[in-house]
Amino acid sequence: xxxxxVQLRQLxxxxxxxxxxxxxxxxxxxxxxxxxxxxxxxxxxxGKSTLLRTLAAFQPPLQGEILLDGKPLGHYSDSxxxxxxxxxLTEKPHIRNMSVSELVGLGRAPYTGFWGRLNHEDRTIVNxxxxxxxxxxxxxxxxxxxxxxERQKVMIAKALAQQTPIIYLDEPTAFLDFPSKVExxxxxxxxxxxxxxxxxxxxxxxxxxxxxxxxxxxxxxQSLHIGTARQLADSGVLSRFVEREGIAFDANTLRVQI
Amino acid sequence: MKKTLLLILVLMLAIVAxxxxxxxxxxxxxxxxxxxxxxxxxxxESEIWRNIILSSRLPQALTALVAxxxxxxxxxxxxxxxxxPLAGPSVLGISNGASLGVACVVLLSGSLGGVALSRxxxxxxxxxxxxAIVGSLLVMGFIVWVASKVKxxxxxxxxxxxxxxxxxxxxxxxxxxxxxxxxxAYVVWGLGSFGRVSGGQMLLFVCLMSVLLPxxxxxxxxxxxxxxxxxxxxxxxxxxxxxxxxxxxxxxxLVAIVTAYCxxxxxxxxAVPHLARAIFRTSDHRILMPASLLTxxxxxxxxxxxxRMPGFEGVLPVNSVTxxxxxxxxxxxxxxxxxxxxx
Numbered sequence: 001x002x003x004x005x006v007q008l009r010q011l012x013x014x015x016x017x018x019x020x021x022x023x024x025x026x027x028x029x030x031x032x033x034x035x036x037x038x039x040x041x042x043x044x045x046x047g048k049s050t051l052l053r054t055l056a057a058f059q060p061p062l063q064g065e066i067l068l069d070g071k072p073l074g075h076y077s078d079s080x081x082x083x084x085x086x087x088x089l090t091e092k093p094h095i096r097n098m099s100v101s102e103l104v105g106l107g108r109a110p111y112t113g114f115w116g117r118l119n120h121e122d123r124t125i126v127n128x129x130x131x132x133x134x135x136x137x138x139x140x141x142x143x144x145x146x147x148x149x150e151r152q153k154v155m156i157a158k159a160l161a162q163q164t165p166i167i168y169l170d171e172p173t174a175f176l177d178f179p180s181k182v183e184x185x186x187x188x189x190x191x192x193x194x195x196x197x198x199x200x201x202x203x204x205x206x207x208x209x210x211x212x213x214x215x216x217x218x219x220x221x222q223s224l225h226i227g228t229a230r231q232l233a234d235s236g237v238l239s240r241f242v243e244r245e246g247i248a249f250d251a252n253t254l255r256v257q258i
Numbered sequence: 259m260k261k262t263l264l265l266i267l268v269l270m271l272a273i274v275a276x277x278x279x280x281x282x283x284x285x286x287x288x289x290x291x292x293x294x295x296x297x298x299x300x301x302x303e304s305e306i307w308r309n310i311i312l313s314s315r316l317p318q319a320l321t322a323l324v325a326x327x328x329x330x331x332x333x334x335x336x337x338x339x340x341x342x343p344l345a346g347p348s349v350l351g352i353s354n355g356a357s358l359g360v361a362c363v364v365l366l367s368g369s370l371g372g373v374a375l376s377r378x379x380x381x382x383x384x385x386x387x388x389x390a391i392v393g394s395l396l397v398m399g400f401i402v403w404v405a406s407k408v409k410x411x412x413x414x415x416x417x418x419x420x421x422x423x424x425x426x427x428x429x430x431x432x433x434x435x436x437x438x439x440x441x442x443a444y445v446v447w448g449l450g451s452f453g454r455v456s457g458g459q460m461l462l463f464v465c466l467m468s469v470l471l472p473x474x475x476x477x478x479x480x481x482x483x484x485x486x487x488x489x490x491x492x493x494x495x496x497x498x499x500x501x502x503x504x505x506x507x508x509x510x511x512l513v514a515i516v517t518a519y520c521x522x523x524x525x526x527x528x529a530v531p532h533l534a535r536a537i538f539r540t541s542d543h544r545i546l547m548p549a550s551l552l553t554x555x556x557x558x559x560x561x562x563x564x565x566r567m568p569g570f571e572g573v574l575p576v577n578s579v580t581x582x583x584x585x586x587x588x589x590x591x592x593x594x595x596x597x598x599x600x601x
Binding site (some may be wrong): 056078079081082083085087088089091093094095096097098102103106108109110112114115116117155158162237 | 292341476478479483486487488489492493494495496497534535539540541542544585
């Protein structure tokens with residue numbers, strides 16, 4: 001059994017508005033394991049992004065708590081957290097005149113000094129991060145000339161340079177062509193397994209997620225189902241999630257039939 | 259890296275050359291050797307020439323250098339805060355705040371106090387500087403307060419622009435009730451000039467700026483992270499809201515002080531960051547900040563030189579020159595870069 005990296009206790013997520021709370025999901029009890037690829041599935045608007053934002057401490061939980069290595073998220077300072085959790089987001093930075101290695105170098109910010117100067121060790125780490133993602137050849141390209149897939153990889157290299165045990169990714173396979181989606185998922189799975197990283201991502205690529213994920217989280221309006229693809233298929237949760245008029249799910253082969 | 263150092267060196271040399279030219283050129287021709295001796299403080303030179311160099315050309319050149327540097331740094335900070343290439347020092351209504359302060363003093367003193375400040379000379383100048391600083395700091399205080407309340411930078415930008423309109427409207431109303439000569443004094447202030455600051459005030463101005471400019475350089479790491487967008491910046495340990503307030507404070511204070519002493523100088527704050535990016539081909543603020551500082555100083559010196567080229571009767575308004583020179587440069591830079599999908 002792998003070590004528990006992130007623990008969610010009676011977690012309620014959502015937004016605080018002026019006088020009321022907009023509750024997105026509540027009472028989540030779950031753990032995310034180290035060295036595994038966990039994929040978060042769910043319909044649009046179900047709260048996947050809200051969950052990720054809450055996990056990354058971008059917004060506070062409405063109730064309950066999130067423990068990182070047994071310590072509540074709120075007890076970490078900004079700079080401590082920047083060494084524990086790395087993120088890859090859907091927002092794409094519009095930056096001109098910045099090379100890929102410069103951007104990945106910014107991933108070293110939690111470790112660099114006042115001026116953000118990279119020392120020899122930082123540069124070595126940047127190069128290693130680039131090669132782990134397989135984009136050394138892009139090192140001197142300008143960020144604004146990259147394709148969506150390339151940019152996504154650069155941001156993953158940034159997260160690696162950040163050397164955080166946990167990496168959260170918000171829809172890393174969106175906007176990619178099919179081979180790139182597969183390649184991206186395989187890459188993330190490899191990082192989780194080989195580097196013992198906790199990789200947690202949201203995705204809409206249902207079949208792909210079933211094949212590569214170690215653990216699946218399926219968000220539904222009132223509940224969160226957690227398990228391997230096999231377990232969720234056998235319990236019928238996956239069928240309920242995808243099946244509708246004209247769409248069938250084969251629980252044996254984990255395939256969607258149209 | 260080598261190329262960057264070389265470019266910095268070239269800029270520094272350009273500034274020295276422009277400083278010398280600013281001392282040399284003008285309606286009165288003074289030989290180089292004499293200028294040099296006057297600067298070294300040797301006695302026995304013509305009193306008139308001494309006066310021209312020490313009380314007019316030298317303060318004007320230093321003011322232009324420091325004001326240009328301040329506006330450029332301020333503009334770069336604004337463009338980074340708002341992630342908007344069209345942002346400039348005037349965008350948050352801070353310079354409009356300065357104008358409003360000055361308008362209150364200049365336009366109201368005549369009708370309410372009975373004495374037109376425009377006729378008070380030195381005391382009047384000091385009052386105008388003070389009014390400009392008070393006006394812009396008040397607006398900045400409000401903006402910083404808003405910045406700590408609202409999340410989106412577009413909202414903040416729009417509120418800033420609205421404050422600008424509001425200030426302009428109030429000035430319009432004030433003008434309507436003011437005496438003609440007071441309005442004239444206000445309009446002249448609004449044209450901007452590097453030549454208005456003299457003697458002790460110039461010294462104070464240069465001292466203030468030589469404290470503030472190095473201080474503004476302390477924000478470079480935060481600016482680099484801020485560029486990545488709120489989410490990424492925050493994840494890398496940056497306190498986004500505090501950074502935003504800090505950058506607005508830094509940028510706003512620079513504009514407030516420059517505007518107080520020189521009037522609203524247009525265009526340098528907007529144009530120079532683009533120029534610096536084009537020359538240095540980087541978005542690393544560790545390079546861009548000093549680069550903008552130097553480019554701003556150089557451009558202001560150049561504009562000042564053009565404004566009082568021999569042949570022009572008197573001195574052209576600096577604002578016309580900055581726009582005449584700056585606008586084509588920026589347009590040219592952007593046009594040449596169109597292939598590199600400039601968004």
